[in-house]
Every structure is written in C-alpha cells, then in structure tokens.
Amino acid sequence: MTHKEAEAYFETPEKVKTLIEICEAKYFKRIDYNANLFINHSLTSPQDTTKVLDELTGYYMLLIDIYLVSCEVKKRKFNEAFNKKKLELTSQGIKVTSTILEKEADQEIATYRMARNKLEANVNKCTQAISTCQSKLKYWAKEVDLAK
8 A cells, every 4th residue: 555545544534444444454463463473482493484574574564654644644633623623712712721622632533543553553563573583583594504
C-alpha cells in the first residue's frame, strides 16, 4: 500500500476501521503467528530464521508507511478538533482551558488514535523480531566459523 493509498483510508473514521480490519487480516495475524514462533522456540535453524526475517521485514516495509500516515493524520485531526471546539466556545463567550479542549479533541479522534496505536505496536513487533533474527543469524555464523 502506497503512502497515497494509505492517506485515502484516513479520510473518515469508518475508512480507518476498514483499514485496520484489512491490516488485521493481512498483516497483524501473521506478525502474531511469527511472535509465537519465538515464544515456542521454533526458530531452530538459520533457514527458518531467515524465512521469518524476510517475512517480517516485508511487513515492516508495508506497515511503516501506513503508520507514518496515521501519525500525521491523528495529529492533524487532533489540532483541527481542538481549534474547532476552541473557536466554537470562545465565539459563544465561554472561557475554556486547554485541558478541556484537549479532552474533547481526544474523544473526537479516538478512532485515529486507536489505528495509530495498533499500527505502532505491530511496527514495533516487527522491529524487535527483525533485530532478534539478525542476532540469531550472527550467532549461528560465529558457530560455523568456530567449527572450521
């Protein structure tokens, strides 16, 4: 999914929910499956580890663009909601504090925040797993060198 395609999903909260459902089905479940390979100590060879490394690197590359879009949009939507509410209340002569405005804006962007959080969690899972796979492969490479 390109940056531009990802942006289209962030036009409305309904589209954001659809995007997360797509990511759940296509990526998040596979990322969790791979996490279980680590938990169950199933990566016992360089070949298995390389396969997982390649898969998770691919997921990372796909998800990072979507995640970055989610960060941009969440921030923009928050600022829009904050400023809209501030203008609305001050035009009525109501004095408001930033805390109240932040809470209201935060409620308004809940779907965008949820999407950003889920994407961030899965990007972080991929990052950690990639690092762990690389460490395992380096360890095995050293073992092979020592055996020579």
